[in-house]
Amino acid sequence: MPFEFQIMRYEDYSKVIFNAMASPCEVLFDSTNMAELQEQGRLAEQETRRIEHKFSRYLRGNIIDKINNAKGHRVCVDDETAKLLNFAQQLYRISDGRFDITSGVLRNAWHFDGSSRLPEQEVIDQCLSRVGWEKVSWQDPVFSLPAGMEIDLGGIGKEYAVDRVYGLLGGNYSGAFLVNFGGDIRAKGPRRDGEPWKIGIEKVSAEQRTQHLELFTFALATSGDSQRYLLKDGIRYSHILDPKTGWPVKNAPRSVTAVAPTCIEAGIYSSVASMHGEDAEAFLQDSNITYWCVR
Amino acid sequence: MQLTDNFKSQLTLATTALLGAAGTAQAAGNGDWLVESATLVYHEWGGRITAVEPVLNLSTDLPDDSTVSVHLVFDTLTGSSPNGAAIANVDQTFTGASGANGGERAQTQTRASGVTTHSDDDDDDDDDEHGGGPYVVSAGDVPLDPNFSDNRFVASLGWEQPFENNMTLNTGATVSIESDFVSLSGNAAVAKDIFNKNTTLSAGLNYEFDVLGSEHSALPEAFSVYSAGNSQSGHDIKQVVDGILGITQVMNRRWLLQMNYSISSGSGYQNDPYKIITVANEGNLINSSLASGGYLYVFEKRPSERLKQSLYLQSNLALMSDDVLSLSYRHMTDDWGIRSHTGDVSYHFQPTEHFYLQPHYRYYHQTAADFYQPFLNSGDEVSVTSNSVDVALDYASSDARLAAFSADSYGITVGFPFGKDVEILVSAEHYQQHDLNERKAVADGSQLAGMDQFTALSASWVQFGFSYRW
Numbered sequence: 001m002p003f004e005f006q007i008m009r010y011e012d013y014s015k016v017i018f019n020a021m022a023s024p025c026e027v028l029f030d031s032t033n034m035a036e037l038q039e040q041g042r043l044a045e046q047e048t049r050r051i052e053h054k055f056s057r058y059l060r061g062n063i064i065d066k067i068n069n070a071k072g073h074r075v076c077v078d079d080e081t082a083k084l085l086n087f088a089q090q091l092y093r094i095s096d097g098r099f100d101i102t103s104g105v106l107r108n109a110w111h112f113d114g115s116s117r118l119p120e121q122e123v124i125d126q127c128l129s130r131v132g133w134e135k136v137s138w139q140d141p142v143f144s145l146p147a148g149m150e151i152d153l154g155g156i157g158k159e160y161a162v163d164r165v166y167g168l169l170g171g172n173y174s175g176a177f178l179v180n181f182g183g184d185i186r187a188k189g190p191r192r193d194g195e196p197w198k199i200g201i202e203k204v205s206a207e208q209r210t211q212h213l214e215l216f217t218f219a220l221a222t223s224g225d226s227q228r229y230l231l232k233d234g235i236r237y238s239h240i241l242d243p244k245t246g247w248p249v250k251n252a253p254r255s256v257t258a259v260a261p262t263c264i265e266a267g268i269y270s271s272v273a274s275m276h277g278e279d280a281e282a283f284l285q286d287s288n289i290t291y292w293c294v295r
Numbered sequence: 296m297q298l299t300d301n302f303k304s305q306l307t308l309a310t311t312a313l314l315g316a317a318g319t320a321q322a323a324g325n326g327d328w329l330v331e332s333a334t335l336v337y338h339e340w341g342g343r344i345t346a347v348e349p350v351l352n353l354s355t356d357l358p359d360d361s362t363v364s365v366h367l368v369f370d371t372l373t374g375s376s377p378n379g380a381a382i383a384n385v386d387q388t389f390t391g392a393s394g395a396n397g398g399e400r401a402q403t404q405t406r407a408s409g410v411t412t413h414s415d416d417d418d419d420d421d422d423d424e425h426g427g428g429p430y431v432v433s434a435g436d437v438p439l440d441p442n443f444s445d446n447r448f449v450a451s452l453g454w455e456q457p458f459e460n461n462m463t464l465n466t467g468a469t470v471s472i473e474s475d476f477v478s479l480s481g482n483a484a485v486a487k488d489i490f491n492k493n494t495t496l497s498a499g500l501n502y503e504f505d506v507l508g509s510e511h512s513a514l515p516e517a518f519s520v521y522s523a524g525n526s527q528s529g530h531d532i533k534q535v536v537d538g539i540l541g542i543t544q545v546m547n548r549r550w551l552l553q554m555n556y557s558i559s560s561g562s563g564y565q566n567d568p569y570k571i572i573t574v575a576n577e578g579n580l581i582n583s584s585l586a587s588g589g590y591l592y593v594f595e596k597r598p599s600e601r602l603k604q605s606l607y608l609q610s611n612l613a614l615m616s617d618d619v620l621s622l623s624y625r626h627m628t629d630d631w632g633i634r635s636h637t638g639d640v641s642y643h644f645q646p647t648e649h650f651y652l653q654p655h656y657r658y659y660h661q662t663a664a665d666f667y668q669p670f671l672n673s674g675d676e677v678s679v680t681s682n683s684v685d686v687a688l689d690y691a692s693s694d695a696r697l698a699a700f701s702a703d704s705y706g707i708t709v710g711f712p713f714g715k716d717v718e719i720l721v722s723a724e725h726y727q728q729h730d731l732n733e734r735k736a737v738a739d740g741s742q743l744a745g746m747d748q749f750t751a752l753s754a755s756w757v758q759f760g761f762s763y764r765w
Contacts (some may be wrong), residue, residue, distance in 0.1 A: 072460070072461065073455075073457060073459055074360070074459070074461070074463075076356050076362070076457070086309075087309050087312065088311060090305065090308060090309035090312075091306070091384075094302050094304075094306065094309075141356065160313070209382075261310075261312050264310055265310050287302065287303050
């Protein structure tokens with residue numbers, strides 16, 4: 001039975017849990033004061049649901065739906081959407097087109113169900129004609145998308161929500177806390193006893209050891225999913241698609257975890273690194289950040 | 296991999312821009328108002344007009360993607376304005392005709408709005424207001440009416456709505472009110488983006504309806520003798536229809552070209568009710584009993600129809616990171632015989648995010664209207680008898696704005712944008728006319744001999760502006 005909002009109290013900390021953005025969302029507070037937790041937890045939940053309602057591509061009537069269904073017409077966007085679009089535009093440029101919020105259309109061609117069914121090149125080409133940030137027109141605050149194209153902020157939405165909630169709580173709550181939305185994490189430390197937060201990184205294969213991290217104030221995000229791939233003729237096709245070719249990135253790590261000052265940066269490092277395929281580690285090393293790659 | 300350093304710093308920058316002031320509860324969204332205010336101080340050199348003009352612009356986006364804007368201006372004009380009489384080497388007394396208390400103002404803000412139009416011609420009618428009272432102009436001085444004073448209030452409302460198929464519709468309405476002049480106008484324009492939005496086609500229409508004169512200040516009859524007791528013709532109206540067709544072409548990411556053709560047809564009362572013309576006999580002023588004992592002047596007369604056409608070209612080129620070089624040229628002709636050329640160049644120099652400089656130069660040149668006359672001669676042009684004055688010409692005006700002249704304007708704007716939401720700017724401009732008229736022959740040794748027939752206008756203005764979003 002799914003729950004809406006729950007507070008769990010442990011010996012020296014508490015956890016607020018709610019479900020949003022298709023993920024379990026947790027906020028850990030270094031406190032056991034229930035009244036305070038109730039208030040801060042609700043604040044975190046409201047902000048998360050606000051972002052989900054505003055930017056989820058699955059919901060009708062929000063700004064993303066409006067843009068995706070404008071059939072080529074111009075849409076005037078608000079400040080927050082404008083900032084996200086500016087961010088997406090910047091990222092498209094600096095990632096050399098690897099990060100592209102219009103690439104979601106490629107999902108229509110690929111179904112990563114563990115099978116060996118690869119799509120026809122014709123189908124991929126058809127999708128590719130509707131992909132590419134360079135085809136959109138974005139002049140703050142007016143956005144327009146050629147008919148048939150779509151944008152999807154799924155690649156940064158959860159990380160953005162983590163950072164927003166972190167900022168909101170940081171302005172209201174003086175203690176240590178940790179925001180964890182389905183593995184995208186941002187934490188403020190140290191805890192009252194001077195200790196760091198302890199994080200376990202899930203193993204993706206049986207032979208792998210579970211990694212334990214001890215961190216004070218940090219953000220972390222993971223990209224990759226061992227369950228989503230296609231296998232044909234001995235080649236494992238990861239679900240990470242290159243928006244330029246429409247094909248899965250070759251030799252992408254099965255999972256990349258990156259540590260950065262904010263969750264959205266961590267998310268970008270991990271997803272852009274994955275898109276570098278066999279050069280993922282080199283890219284992360286050059287960026288001089290802490291990371292874990294699983295191949 | 297050599298790009299990763301760049302990647303890291305760019306990502307940090309982009310993230311800072313995105314998350315910015317973390318912890319603030321909620322972005323404002325639609326409904327922000329952009330407020331722009333400016334105060335213009337205009338001064339004509341040589342003891343002429345001073346104007347102070349506060350302007351307020353408000354605009355906001357509505358939830359249905361349309362934009363509504365409100366534009367308000369309140370003008371206070373004081374000073375002196377040329378009355379049209381010729382400079383003579385004797386003192387001239389002007390009685391201040393009782394009928395002439397008011398003025399006319401051509402709308403310069405509202406023409407075919409919604410489609411970008413530019414710098415109106417220098418010959419366009421400007422501000423002429425007048426209070427009564429006799430005044431004396433010394434020998435050799437430009438006859439200026441010192442009783443120039445009026446207030447003007449302008450309000451306009453605009454609405455822009457993006458539509459299907461890359462269409463945008465702009466509509467608007469304006470009202471302008473002075474003590475003796477009311478102008479109402481409405482406009483509509485459509486723009487359509489084609490070829491992947493690299494080309495924008497636009498078409499617009501503007502209709503203006505003006506009522507001139509008021510209960511207190513009726514209009515003088517054209518070519519009637521200027522005197523304290525001249526006849527009056529009450530109210531009159533003028534209508535102007537403007538049409539504009541434009542094309543804007545994105546040449547590449549840094550270069551934009553624009554071309555507009557516009558046509559304007561005006562009909563009705565086109566005279567300036569405060570402009571008079573000296574009638575001279577062999578270069579000497581005429582004492583006439585019809586002019587209440589003063590010298591003889593007649594009110595001007597212009598055709599009641601005017602058709603103007605103009606072609607406008609503009610190029611905007613982005614240079615360096617944020618600099619913009621703008622060049623434009625405009626050619627205008629009308630059926631009054633005026634043909635004008637305007638060239639304009641400005642450079643937007645933006646060395647930092649929070650500071651820019653924009654020097655500006657404009658050159659203007661126009662030929663005179665066919666009926667421009669610095670003064671009229673009795674005889675061929677005006678038949679003067681002891682009890683009648685009949686002008687033999689169809690039309691005549693001594694208004695310097697219908698003469699042949701060129702003009703240079705130099706200006707500079709300094710702006711201080713603070714973030715996306717606040718901007719302060721100061722601009723200063725100087726305008727200088729040059730006489731290009733052929734002298735009308737005057738008898739040697741007469742009162743008009745050796746006198747300037749055209750007085751080049753020199754004006755300066757300073758504008759202080761402030762805009763913010765709230």
